[in-house]
Each structure stands twice: as structure tokens, then as C-alpha cells.
Amino acid sequence: MQALRHKLGTDRNILVQYFSWIGNMLKGDFGTSYFYEGDQVIDDLKMRIPTTVQLAVMALALATVMAVPLGVISALKQDTFTDYITRIVSITGIATPNFWVAIMTIFFMVLFFNWAPPLAYVDPWEDPWVNFQQLIFPALALGTSNMAFITRITRSAMLEVLHEDYIRTARSKGLSEKIVIFRHALRNALLPVVTLSGYEFGRLISGTVIIEVIFLVPGMGRLLITSILHRDFPMIQATIVLIAVVVLVLNLALDLFYAWLNPRIRYT
Amino acid sequence: MAVNQGTVQALPDPTITGLRPKRTFLQQFVTFLKTKRLGTFGLFIALTMVFAAVFAPQITQNDPYVIVVDQIYDSPNSNYFFGGDHLGRDVFSRIIYGARISLVVGIFSSFIGCTIGMMVGVFSVHFGGKTDLIIQRFIDAMIAFPTLILAIAIMAALGASVMNVIIALSIVYVPSTARILRAQYLAIKEMDYVLAARAVGAGGWRIMIKHMIPNAFALYLVIVTFHLGGAIIAEASLSFLGVGSPPDVPSWGGMLSGAASQYVALAPWLAVFPGAAIFVVVFSWNVLGDALRDVLDPRLRGTGPS
Numbered sequence: 186m187q188a189l190r191h192k193l194g195t196d197r198n199i200l201v202q203y204f205s206w207i208g209n210m211l212k213g214d215f216g217t218s219y220f221y222e223g224d225q226v227i228d229d230l231k232m233r234i235p236t237t238v239q240l241a242v243m244a245l246a247l248a249t250v251m252a253v254p255l256g257v258i259s260a261l262k263q264d265t266f267t268d269y270i271t272r273i274v275s276i277t278g279i280a281t282p283n284f285w286v287a288i289m290t291i292f293f294m295v296l297f298f299n300w301a302p303p304l305a306y307v308d309p310w311e312d313p314w315v316n317f318q319q320l321i322f323p324a325l326a327l328g329t330s331n332m333a334f335i336t337r338i339t340r341s342a343m344l345e346v347l348h349e350d351y352i353r354t355a356r357s358k359g360l361s362e363k364i365v366i367f368r369h370a371l372r373n374a375l376l377p378v379v380t381l382s383g384y385e386f387g388r389l390i391s392g393t394v395i396i397e398v399i400f401l402v403p404g405m406g407r408l409l410i411t412s413i414l415h416r417d418f419p420m421i422q423a424t425i426v427l428i429a430v431v432v433l434v435l436n437l438a439l440d441l442f443y444a445w446l447n448p449r450i451r452y453t
Numbered sequence: 454m455a456v457n458q459g460t461v462q463a464l465p466d467p468t469i470t471g472l473r474p475k476r477t478f479l480q481q482f483v484t485f486l487k488t489k490r491l492g493t494f495g496l497f498i499a500l501t502m503v504f505a506a507v508f509a510p511q512i513t514q515n516d517p518y519v520i521v522v523d524q525i526y527d528s529p530n531s532n533y534f535f536g537g538d539h540l541g542r543d544v545f546s547r548i549i550y551g552a553r554i555s556l557v558v559g560i561f562s563s564f565i566g567c568t569i570g571m572m573v574g575v576f577s578v579h580f581g582g583k584t585d586l587i588i589q590r591f592i593d594a595m596i597a598f599p600t601l602i603l604a605i606a607i608m609a610a611l612g613a614s615v616m617n618v619i620i621a622l623s624i625v626y627v628p629s630t631a632r633i634l635r636a637q638y639l640a641i642k643e644m645d646y647v648l649a650a651r652a653v654g655a656g657g658w659r660i661m662i663k664h665m666i667p668n669a670f671a672l673y674l675v676i677v678t679f680h681l682g683g684a685i686i687a688e689a690s691l692s693f694l695g696v697g698s699p700p701d702v703p704s705w706g707g708m709l710s711g712a713a714s715q716y717v718a719l720a721p722w723l724a725v726f727p728g729a730a731i732f733v734v735v736f737s738w739n740v741l742g743d744a745l746r747d748v749l750d751p752r753l754r755g756t757g758p759s
Contacts, residue, residue, distance in 0.1 A: 284693050409602075421606070425606045428599065432599055
């Protein structure tokens with residue numbers, strides 16, 4: 186018992202333990218796993234970070250591709266039947282837990298196409314097409330609530346922009362409706378959409394935990410849950426810290442993208 | 454609405470008070486029901502759910518914990534309305550009893566979390582300076598973690614139980630609430646009536662309790678309503694992952710995990726009904742929150758549930 190305590194380092198003062206953990210973490214050493222003895226935690230995690238990031242980015246891309254046109258159409262046809270349907274769909278999407286969407290996706294896939302989540306995961310650089318097929322449904326299930334949210338903000342941003350003076354000016358110049366919508370309205374309406382969808386990264390990464398468990402994707406989230414079940418504390422700590430780092434990096438990337446998109450904030 | 458009445462009443466000019474007659478709470482409520490149809494619908498469903506949770510033993514005769522071997526994977530029938538699960542328990546009564554867990558976790562965690570967040574925000578603004586700086590850096594550190602991940606981390610340390618879910622979710626909702634309310638309190642602190650209160654010699658506590666908290670109370674209520682829906686989904690997610698309520702407790706998220714998601718093609722009722730229950734309840738709270746926000750604080754229009 187004493188020997189084990191000494192090996193795990195739990196015989197030291199709790200503050201000493203905490204600071205030595207922080208110090209080692211900054212050097213990139215997260216300690217060794219309790220469960221897979223002798224494994225460096227960081228080696229297990231390294232393989233899984235890209236998978237989770239890929240899943241989250243795919244989900245956000247899919248959600249944006251579907252949500253922005255929906256939001257624009259909904260705003261252009263305000264208070265029509267199309268608008269009501271879109272709004273109901275988006276409120277529904279926000280209220281549906283994504284693990285239920287995932288279970289239902291599997292259900293319908295098994296029912297109609299005889300498709301089941303693959304047991305062996307294929308890396309994108311081994312076979313990009315098979316990897317895409319494996320991740321497309323998890324990404325869809327993950328993206329539903331984000332899609333609903335983005336549709337909603339696109340609609341309200343578009344409605345706001347359409348009442349601006351420069352839209353009236355553009356119309357009175359005799360520009361075609363297409364140019365007014367795409368070049369004048371949509372460009373400006375997308376700015377708040379980009380900012381707000383950045384806050385979604387946190388929710389997306391939270392979502393990947395559940396989606397990875399259901400669809401058997403070997404990402405960070407599934408590692409986190411199995412580590413909790415194994416009481417593998419070094420692994421849990423490392424995973425949670427790295428998830429936070431991933432979210433921060435993705436948010437930073439989005440901020441840089443936003444600065445590129447909107448020249449007005451570059452000089453402030 | 455109730456918040457602004459204080460300032461209206463305080464006006465000495467009778468013509469102005471006459472122009473804006475004071476409306477009772479009941480009148481305001483009736484206006485709410487008339488103008489906000491969708492919100493009323495949400496309120497109705499939310500109240501139905503509270504009713505179901507309170508009178509669960511009267512609604513269903515079957516014990517949600519009793520295992521009946523004959524009924525394993527039984528399809529929906531006259532005794533088991535929604536069928537039997539992998540241990541032969543009644544899915545219908547587990548859903549009705551599950552409403553209790555969802556409501557208790559949702560209401561307690563959002564109220565406790567938002568109230569602590571409100572206090573943190575008001576202290577942070579009132580003391581200002583270094584205190585504010587330190588509190589805000591702590592909040593920064595907590596916000597860096599996605600909400601569900603933070604909840605999972607706390608649950609991993611505390612262990613699975615309903616009480617711990619409430620504790621974990623309360624902690625998770627503190628930083629965001631404190632951040633939003635702090636911005637509001639900063640604006641209120643610069644208002645003339647706070648200056649006036651200070652001029653007549655009101656102390657710090659009096660200003661905090663009588664002026665700052667009531668004037669941001671509408672925002673607080675809106676945040677609580679949105680977190681309530683979020684907390685119900687979060688509880689379901691935690692239980693689904695096996696780190697929330699223990700597996701024997703009838704919770705909607707727990708019912709969806711394990712057999713329900715593995716054998717969804719063979720016994721779809723195991724997955725369809727608990728999921729539908731979560732959806733209906735969260736939908737109703739979100740819609741109610743939307744309507745409340747429009748009525749109480751129109752400036753917040755367009756901000757979605759967080």
C-alpha cells in the first residue's frame with residue numbers, strides 16, 4: 186500500500202501534487218495511465234485529438250451549409266408558410282437532445298439501408314472516402330442543434346440588415362434583387378452569424394462525447410467516458426485539459442477568420 | 454414589468470401616474486396569455502409535467518422498479534402502454550417517474566446555479582477593483598471548459614447520484630450567469646438612482662439588495678428559464694453516459710442508454726418514448742423562456758437559449 190502510494194505520488198502534500206502536475210503538464214508530460222499501465226497518457230491522446238476535431242469541424246460545416254440558406258429564405262419570406270415551417274424546425278432542433286437524434290439516425294439507417302456504425306475506424310489518410318462515410322452520419326447527428334441555432338440567428342440578422350438604409354439605396358439604384366441579396370445583405374448579415382457560431386464550439390465538443398460513444402468513433406470523448414468508468418484519473422485530467430485547449434484553439438482560429446472577413450475590426 | 458413599477462410610483466406628478474395605470478400581476482398574466490400563444494402553450498405543457506411528476510403514483514399503477522421477466526422487450530400493450538424494457542420494467546411508469554428526476558434536477562440546479570451566479574456578479578461589481586479582477590479571471594478559467602465537459606469532470610470526482618448531478622450542474626451554470634449579470638449590474642451601478650441612494654446614506658448592502666438585484670431581476674428570470682431546459686438535457690446526457698443518476702433510478706437519459714440504443718431496431722419503443730418526453734419538456738421550457746424574455750426584457754430578443 187505504502188509502496189503503491191509512493192509510486193502514484195499520492196503520499197505527498199496535495200498542493201505539491203497539484204503544482205508538480207501543472208509543471209509537468211506544461212512540459213507536455215501528463216503522467217502515466219492507471220489503467221493501461223506504463224502507457225504515457227499523452228501518446229493515447231495524440232491519436233484521438235484529430236478525430237474529434239475533424240468530427241466537430243465537419244458537423245459545423247454541414248450545419249452552416251444547411252442553416253445559412255434556410256435562414257436567408259426564412260427571412261426573405263417573412264411570415265409566410267415557409268417561414269413558419271423553418272422556425273418550427275429550428276425550435277425543434279434546439280430542444281432535441283443530440284444523442285436521441287443519433288439513436289434515431291442509427292434506427293432508420295438499420296431499418297432502411299441496413300447500415301450499422303462500423304466497428305473498425307479508418308484514418309482519413311488511409312482511405313479518405315471510407316473515413317468520410319464513417320463520419321458523415323455522426324457529424325449530421327452532432328450538427329442538428331447547431332443547425333437550428335444558426336438558422337435562427339441567420340434569420341434575425343438577415344431581417345435586421347434588410348431594413349438598413351444601404352439596402353434601400355441599392356434597390357433604388359435599380360440593382361437586381363439577386364445582387365442586393367447576395368452582395369449587400371448576405372455579406373453583412375453573416376458577420377454576427379460567424380461570431381455567434383464561434384460560441385458553438387464548446388457545445389459541439391461537448392456533443393462529440395456523446396456522439397462518439399454512440400457511433401463508436403475513437404475520439405477524445407469516448408476516451409474520457411471509458412477513463413471515468415476505469416477510474417483512470419491521470420487520463421481524465423489530461424483529456425479534460427486538452428478538450429479545453431482544443432476549444433480555445435478553435436475559437437482563436439475563428440477570431441482570426443473573423444478579422445479576415447471583416448476588415449473594420451482589423452485596425453481597432 | 455414588476456421591476457419598473459417602483460420608479461413609476463415614485464413619480465410625484467399625478468398626471469403622469471394617471472397616464473400609465475398600474476397593472477396588477479393578474480392583468481399582466483392575462484395579457485401574457487392573450488398575446489403570447491406559443492408561450493402559453495409552453496406554460497401549459499410545463500404545468501402538465503409538474504402535475505405528472507407530483508401525482509405519478511396515481512397516474513400509473515405499475516412500480517417503475519419492479520422487474521417482470523414475462524415483460525422483457527414486450528411491445529406496447531394495454532398493461533404496459535409503452536412496452537417493457539430489457540429487464541421487464543414498465544417504460545410508461547418509468548417515464549412518469551422520470552419526470553420527477555428531470556424536474557428536480559432542472560429546477561434546483563438552474564435556481565441554485567443562477568442564484569450563486571447572481572451573488573458572484575453583484576459582489577464582483579460592488580467591490581470592484583482587485584476583487585472584481587480575481588473573480589473575473591476565475592470565471593474565465595471556468596468558461597474555458599465546455600459546460601457538459603465540466604459537468605462530466607465534476608461527476609467523475611463526485612460519483613454517480615442524483616444529488617451530485619444537481620451539485621455539478623449548479624456549479625456549471627455559475628460562471629456564465631455571473632458574467633451576463635455583471636454586465637447588467639455595471640450599467641445599473643452608474644444609474645442616477647444608485648447615486649441618489651448613496652447620497653441619502655444607503656449602505657452597500659442596501660444598494661445591492663434594494664437596487665441592483667431587483668433591477669436586473671427580469672434578466673435573472675430569463676436566464677433561469679433557459680438554463681432549466683438546458684439542465685434537463687444535460688441531466689439526460691450525463692445519465693445517458695452513465696455518469697449521472699445511478700442506472701436503477703428512472704431517469705429519461707438513463708432509459709436511453711445501454712439496451713435502448715443497442716437494440717433500437719428490435720425494440721424501438723425503448724428509445725422513442727423517453728426521447729420524445731425530453732423533447733416535449735425542453736421544447737415547452739424554451740418556448741416559455743422565449744415568451745418571458747419578449748415580455749420582460751425586449752432588448753434581449755434574438756439571443757438564443759445558451
